[in-house]
Amino acid sequence: MCQCNHNGPKSDLSLLENVLSEYGGVSSNLITILQKAQGIYGYLPKDVMYHIADNVGITPADVMGVATFYSQFRLSPIGKYLIMSCQGTACHVNGSERVAAAISEYLGIRNGETTEDGLFTLEEVACLGCCSLAPVIMINGEAYGNLTPDSAVEVIKNIQKEEGK
Amino acid sequence: MRIVIGEGSCGIAAGAGKVHKAIEALMTENEVFTLGSTGCIGMCFLEPIVDLYDGKTLLRRLVKVKASDAESIVNCARTGNLSLVDSITISADDEEFLNRQTRIALRHCGLIDPVSLDDYREADGYEALEKVLKTMTPEEVIEEIKISGLAGRGGAGFPTWFKWNAARQSVSDTKYLICNADEGDPGAFMDRAVIESDPHTLIEGMLIGAYAIGAKEMIVYVRAEYPLAITNLEIAIEQAKKANLLGENILGTSFSCDMRIKAGAGAFVCGEETALIESLEGKRGMPRLKPPFPAQKGYMDEPSNINNVETFANVAWIMNNGGAAFAAMGTENSKGTKVFALTGKIRKGGLVEIPMGKTLRDVIYGIGGGIRDDKEFKAVQMGGPSGGCIPKELLDTVIDYKALGATGAIMGSGGMVVMDESTCMVGMAKFFLDFTALESCGKCVHCRIGTRRMQEILTRIVKGEGKEGDIELLEELCEAVKDGALCGLGQTAPNPVLTTIRYFRAEYEAHINEKKCPAKECVDLLTYSIVADKCKGCTLCAKKCPAKAISGEVKKAHIIDSDICIRCGQCVNSCRFGAINVE
Numbered sequence: 001m002c003q004c005n006h007n008g009p010k011s012d013l014s015l016l017e018n019v020l021s022e023y024g025g026v027s028s029n030l031i032t033i034l035q036k037a038q039g040i041y042g043y044l045p046k047d048v049m050y051h052i053a054d055n056v057g058i059t060p061a062d063v064m065g066v067a068t069f070y071s072q073f074r075l076s077p078i079g080k081y082l083i084m085s086c087q088g089t090a091c092h093v094n095g096s097e098r099v100a101a102a103i104s105e106y107l108g109i110r111n112g113e114t115t116e117d118g119l120f121t122l123e124e125v126a127c128l129g130c131c132s133l134a135p136v137i138m139i140n141g142e143a144y145g146n147l148t149p150d151s152a153v154e155v156i157k158n159i160q161k162e163e164g165k
Numbered sequence: 166m167r168i169v170i171g172e173g174s175c176g177i178a179a180g181a182g183k184v185h186k187a188i189e190a191l192m193t194e195n196e197v198f199t200l201g202s203t204g205c206i207g208m209c210f211l212e213p214i215v216d217l218y219d220g221k222t223l224l225r226r227l228v229k230v231k232a233s234d235a236e237s238i239v240n241c242a243r244t245g246n247l248s249l250v251d252s253i254t255i256s257a258d259d260e261e262f263l264n265r266q267t268r269i270a271l272r273h274c275g276l277i278d279p280v281s282l283d284d285y286r287e288a289d290g291y292e293a294l295e296k297v298l299k300t301m302t303p304e305e306v307i308e309e310i311k312i313s314g315l316a317g318r319g320g321a322g323f324p325t326w327f328k329w330n331a332a333r334q335s336v337s338d339t340k341y342l343i344c345n346a347d348e349g350d351p352g353a354f355m356d357r358a359v360i361e362s363d364p365h366t367l368i369e370g371m372l373i374g375a376y377a378i379g380a381k382e383m384i385v386y387v388r389a390e391y392p393l394a395i396t397n398l399e400i401a402i403e404q405a406k407k408a409n410l411l412g413e414n415i416l417g418t419s420f421s422c423d424m425r426i427k428a429g430a431g432a433f434v435c436g437e438e439t440a441l442i443e444s445l446e447g448k449r450g451m452p453r454l455k456p457p458f459p460a461q462k463g464y465m466d467e468p469s470n471i472n473n474v475e476t477f478a479n480v481a482w483i484m485n486n487g488g489a490a491f492a493a494m495g496t497e498n499s500k501g502t503k504v505f506a507l508t509g510k511i512r513k514g515g516l517v518e519i520p521m522g523k524t525l526r527d528v529i530y531g532i533g534g535g536i537r538d539d540k541e542f543k544a545v546q547m548g549g550p551s552g553g554c555i556p557k558e559l560l561d562t563v564i565d566y567k568a569l570g571a572t573g574a575i576m577g578s579g580g581m582v583v584m585d586e587s588t589c590m591v592g593m594a595k596f597f598l599d600f601t602a603l604e605s606c607g608k609c610v611h612c613r614i615g616t617r618r619m620q621e622i623l624t625r626i627v628k629g630e631g632k633e634g635d636i637e638l639l640e641e642l643c644e645a646v647k648d649g650a651l652c653g654l655g656q657t658a659p660n661p662v663l664t665t666i667r668y669f670r671a672e673y674e675a676h677i678n679e680k681k682c683p684a685k686e687c688v689d690l691l692t693y694s695i696v697a698d699k700c701k702g703c704t705l706c707a708k709k710c711p712a713k714a715i716s717g718e719v720k721k722a723h724i725i726d727s728d729i730c731i732r733c734g735q736c737v738n739s740c741r742f743g744a745i746n747v748e
Contacts, residue, residue, distance in 0.1 A: 132212070
């Protein structure tokens with residue numbers, strides 16, 4: 001077990017046991033393990049990455065190297081609603097920048113940030129593959145297409161209403 | 166009657182799931198019709214799409230279906246009265262979108278149930294595999310692929326037979342066949358459509374490839390952003406295992422082969438084959454030096470062969486119909502068909518598969534119906550961030566690896582993003598450099614720093630801070646990055662800049678010298694003003710303006726204070742008299 005003093009809250013490492021018994025100990029499974037870990041914790045807490053490094057038999061720096069290389073991995077918790085704003089080519093030519101800017105302005109957060117109430121995280125992504133509906137945003141897996149800056153903000157407002165905000 | 170709903174990602178995003186639920190809710194216990202789903206037919210502009218079948222015969226194709234249409238669809242299915250759905254039936258003009266295509270890679274997409282092995286088998290599925298395993302040697306398979314002229318559809322266009330042969334020649338007990346389904350080009354989605362809509366075609370094509378090179382294990386590296394593709398492929402793999410199409414002694418022969426999926430984690434560079442191998446091994450996806458080529462030393466240092474999804478999707482068809490039938494389509498140096506994802510400012514966007522040798526005009530005007538909102542065609546971006554733009558003057562360029570390469574663009578994986586007069590080409594080049602600078606893995610200095618410097622120069626230009634000599638500096642950087650980069654990402658990253666300079670140099674000059682954006686897209690270069698003659702003084706724009714930059718009295722012409730104006734365009738959208746001038 002690693003002896004470093006980690007700051008921040010302690011994660012429940014027992015949640016990871018099943019994943020590690022299936023994939024652990026093999027360094028070529030690292031990406032799969034990190035994906036499963038993120039599925040459990042919602043992001044990759046530092047102590048979880050140290051634990052994975054110990055298990056797989058590589059250095060924490062190696063784990064961090066992989067975690068920061070791929071855009072899928074997050075190092076901080078996300079909000080209840082993850083807004084993925086597509087910035088692919090088709091969305092770009094159909095005005096996705098203005099859509100993202102409108103959401104950003106309305107919620108007061110920038111790309112990668114989470115609102116203070118923990119409700120929304122905004123993430124600009126490369127391509128969601130719904131190019132014919134451009135510009136598109138996806139919120140917790142549901143796609144909203146053919147947006148304008150106004151209609152995108154309307155989508156967010158509706159969620160806020162449902163949440164009683 | 167059978168009701169079949171198109172439930173690919175695009176269909177679901179457009180609301181196909183809601184239509185499905187609405188119809189299901191109306192169904193009784195002993196319903197006279199059945200309800201099923203299929204994948205993506207590729208007519209994204211008409212989604213959600215519902216097909217009505219009598220047995221195998223398509224009676225009606227219903228388009229842009231809403232949940233509120235469920236009742237008339239159900240009534241139609243019960244009574245057989247097709248006139249009930251007249252208002253949502255596809256138009257003859259829109260039907261041409263499919264009629265003008267030749268579908269090989271997409272031959273089953275939108276027609277069969279993706280997760281039904283029976284459906285696939287009824288459509289001649291796995292017949293090619295049986296023929297190959299029972300009557301052909303691996304060398305004969307490779308020879309047939311050679312005759313077909315099939316080339317890598319991922320972008321590079323390398324002859325498939327050559328790669329297979331190299332992997333076959335490598336001596337080792339363990340070899341791997343890998344499918345690159347890391348479709349990273351923003352604006353391309355044909356590989357996703359194939360896996361989602363016809364996963365068994367991929368499995369069959371890969372099995373034939375594995376037999377040819379002598380691999381016992383197959384890995385599909387899929388983008389994690391494609392959850393439905395992963396699910397459908399997982400189901401198909403399980404079905405194939407149960408039916409003795411995967412595993413030990415496939416179809417009773419001595420050939421054994423397994424298959425697994427590895428989900429990517431989001432990195433454009435992993436589309437490069439050696440970076441993909443690094444990623445498969447659990448590492449940062451950074452390209453390796455070649456040689457040794459993957460055919461000699463690939464995944465886990467064993468001989469490996471990597472092809473993309475669309476390439477494999479053609480294989481079973483070629484084995485069934487013969488390589489010569491495939492080679493009969495196309496041009497001298499590009500055989501068969503190619504799938505394109507047609508998007509952007511196009512009227513009819515979706516998946517288009519056509520024989521090589523057709524022109525860009527055939528695709529954009531003949532099939533895509535031209536430009537949306539009656540605007541003027543300006544350029545088409547081929548090959549995404551690695552490709553280039555092709556201007557109006559070259560619309561009659563034939564679709565062929567060589568002819569497209571000569572324009573400075575590339576065939577690429579098939580992204581075809583159409584741009585109209587309102588798209589700024591300098592902004593477009595900046596958009597792609599933003600992307601490649603972010604996605605550069607950092608291994609090669611020229612790519613890591615060169616793309617960043619180019620991005621900075623382009624950012625300066627679109628902000629109106631361009632300097633004399635910027636175009637020349639960009640050109641010099643482009644050459645240096647091309648020469649100094651190890652892999653395809655860096656070698657092709659300058660293409661969007663080079664092609665926009667080549668065809669739209671005047672637009673760069675207008676930004677730099679006159680501080681104007683001819684397409685009126687670069688906000689920092691725009692000036693908003695009110696045409697006094699047209700302004701009725703309705704005050705609507707002043708109320709809408711978030712910066713309070715508009716002032717004036719009721720029923721008198723208003724003015725915009727350009728020092729306060731944030732150029733958001735709200736006034737233009739709100740003015741009913743066309744009184745706002747943007748320059």
